[in-house]
Amino acid sequence: MRLSSTLLLCFSTALVSSAFVLSQPHMWTKLILTQQWPNTFCSREHCHLNISYWTLHGLWPDKGIDCNSSWHFNSSLIEDLIPDMKISWPDLLHPSTSSFWKYEWCKHGTCAAKVPSLNSQHKYFSKALELYHKVDLNSMLKKFNIIPSEKYYSFSDIETAIETFYGVKVKIQCVPPSASKGVDVQTLGQIEICFSPEFTLLDCDKHITMETIVRGDQAIPMGVHKTSGFSVCDHNMPVYYPAVP
Numbered sequence: 001m002r003l004s005s006t007l008l009l010c011f012s013t014a015l016v017s018s019a020f021v022l023s024q025p026h027m028w029t030k031l032i033l034t035q036q037w038p039n040t041f042c043s044r045e046h047c048h049l050n051i052s053y054w055t056l057h058g059l060w061p062d063k064g065i066d067c068n069s070s071w072h073f074n075s076s077l078i079e080d081l082i083p084d085m086k087i088s089w090p091d092l093l094h095p096s097t098s099s100f101w102k103y104e105w106c107k108h109g110t111c112a113a114k115v116p117s118l119n120s121q122h123k124y125f126s127k128a129l130e131l132y133h134k135v136d137l138n139s140m141l142k143k144f145n146i147i148p149s150e151k152y153y154s155f156s157d158i159e160t161a162i163e164t165f166y167g168v169k170v171k172i173q174c175v176p177p178s179a180s181k182g183v184d185v186q187t188l189g190q191i192e193i194c195f196s197p198e199f200t201l202l203d204c205d206k207h208i209t210m211e212t213i214v215r216g217d218q219a220i221p222m223g224v225h226k227t228s229g230f231s232v233c234d235h236n237m238p239v240y241y242p243a244v245p
């Protein structure tokens with residue numbers, strides 16, 4: 001009796017949340033947990049950091065940016081999370097400021113906040129940290145012996161390991177070879193893992209680089225998630241996963 005009423009309760013909660021999503025045509029349907037390899041990021045941005053683990057870039061809804069400009073970032077609302085944020089979600093360009101978190105909140109957090117489970121700064125940042133620790137990409141890669149190295153990896157070895165482990169399609173981004181160096185190798189830079197609004201793993205759309213974003217009632221196609229020269233890795237080109245010098 002108790003079990004079935006619990007099941008019923010979960011079921012009706014699920015119905016309510018999908019109805020909530022369906023009733024809002026511009027509502028996002030997927031969250032993208034994006035992690036970056038600091039060494040690759042810094043090789044393009046000229047930051048000097050010796051972080052040798054994957055760090056959070058952001059938790060991005062698949063629709064919408066800058067959804068509520070009057071909802072200001074306030075770091076005192078997430079004070080308890082700051083020690084973890086400094087390690088797991090560091091600002092590689094301005095390590096001693098909160099400007100990266102502010103940016104991510106305004107651009108993506110205010111859109112994520114359209115669902116009750118993420119409708120505060122504390123809920124948004126703590127969920128991102130929770131998912132980051134849960135997927136634990138750093139341990140996963142080590143377990144499959146994908147470690148920073150001077151030897152190159154085949155793209156499919158990396159992709160297969162990650163997708164086998166999580167059981168979903170992920171989006172892996174690289175910095176393309178630089179023409180000036182004349183080397184046919186791409187550099188591993190960013191990995192996206194996707195979640196449903198209920199925070200279960202979901203396939204990412206790995207080949208989409210142009211996202212349709214919605215600001216108010218306007219649908220504006222643009223490459224929202226194209227940052228720092230990362231693009232979807234070329235399946236046929238070796239991959240360099242650079243160690244921290």
Ligand SMILES: *[C@@H]1O[C@H](CO)[C@@H](O)[C@H](O)[C@H]1NC(C)=O
Pocket residue numbers: 048049050
């Ligand atoms: C890099 O590591 C060294 C030694 O651990 C440390 O003293 C230094 O502060 C670190 N630099 C940065 C930018 O984190």
Ligand SMILES: *[C@@H]1O[C@H](CO)[C@@H](O)[C@H](O)[C@H]1NC(C)=O
Pocket residue numbers: 068070071072
């Ligand atoms: C935008 O954020 C402000 C401040 O938190 C809030 O009062 C307002 O309801 C929000 N607007 C929408 C449309 O969510």
Ligand SMILES: *[C@@H]1O[C@H](CO)[C@@H](O)[C@H](O)[C@H]1NC(C)=O
Pocket residue numbers: 074075076077
């Ligand atoms: C930030 O949040 C704290 C705690 O709720 C509040 O006391 C403070 O006034 C807020 N600061 C701003 C600038 O809104």
